[in-house]
Amino acid sequence: MSEKEPSQTPPPVVTRETMARLSATGPRRLTPANCQIFEGTYSLLHCTVMGDQIYRGVFASLAFPVSQPDRFICLRYHGSDGKNKEIGLIEDLNVFDAAAQGLIRESLAKHYYEQRIKRIVKITFKFGLLFFEVETERGREQFTMAWQVDRAQDYGEGGKVLLDTFENRFIIPDVRELPARDRVRLQRFIYW
Numbered sequence: 001m002s003e004k005e006p007s008q009t010p011p012p013v014v015t016r017e018t019m020a021r022l023s024a025t026g027p028r029r030l031t032p033a034n035c036q037i038f039e040g041t042y043s044l045l046h047c048t049v050m051g052d053q054i055y056r057g058v059f060a061s062l063a064f065p066v067s068q069p070d071r072f073i074c075l076r077y078h079g080s081d082g083k084n085k086e087i088g089l090i091e092d093l094n095v096f097d098a099a100a101q102g103l104i105r106e107s108l109a110k111h112y113y114e115q116r117i118k119r120i121v122k123i124t125f126k127f128g129l130l131f132f133e134v135e136t137e138r139g140r141e142q143f144t145m146a147w148q149v150d151r152a153q154d155y156g157e158g159g160k161v162l163l164d165t166f167e168n169r170f171i172i173p174d175v176r177e178l179p180a181r182d183r184v185r186l187q188r189f190i191y192w
Contacts, residue, residue: 028088030075035088037075037100045107047075047087055087060107063089070094073104113168115141120182123189130189132162134170143170152190160190 030049037058040046045058055077063072073090093101119135130147133140143164145151155161155171162170175183 027074027086030088030090032096032100035090037096037103039103045103049087058087058107059111060104061111062108073108113166115168115170117162117170117172117178119179120185123185125189129165132170136170141170143168147189149192152192160186162190 028049030047034050036048038046038048040056044056045060046054046056047058048054055075058075058077061074061076062069063074070093071091073093075087075090076084077087079085090096090104093104096104115136115138117134117136120132121135121140122133124131125147128147130145131142132145133142135141143162145162145164151163153161153163156173158174158176160172160175162172164170172178172186175186178186
């Protein structure tokens with residue numbers, strides 16, 4: 001008995017109309033050529049999109065907050081129905097001028113509570129949670145995080161991002177730069 005050969009179906013033909021429909025339904029890409037970002041009334045972030053409108057009270061959020069902190073930034077606003085609506089996606093913040101970058105970074109800082117850890121004073125484990133006492137650029141802080149692999153993510157080559165129970169981000173830019181005693185404290189619990 002001979003085996004049947006799998007049927008070969010030709011790939012679908014992609015027309016210009018299909019591509020136009022697909023790009024119309026995908027995220028709108030925001031660039032300096034089609035979008036102006038500025039500070040408006042009450043120090044709120046505003047943006048104007050070419051061929052569209054002025055959006056007031058805009059805020060930024062990161063699609064990939066840990067792995068791509070300057071890329072894939074969504075600009076959103078609160079619609080009249082009270083729901084968050086997307087204006088578009090900034091693929092690379094660095095292509096915008098310094099003023100626009102500053103406004104977006106300020107918006108991100110409001111959206112994401114993020115601190116850099118300089119020292120680890122104490123870590124306690126209880127009930128599947130890690131209780132941290134750390135020194136940051138803002139002073140001594142305490143936070144709690146679940147003891148799970150996804151709560152301590154890689155940051156660059158040697159760093160870690162610790163996500164607390166409220167999704168706040170505590171960043172260690174390079175674990176190797178921590179004092180030896182602090183590094184031992186951390187790696188006793190975060191060894192991956």
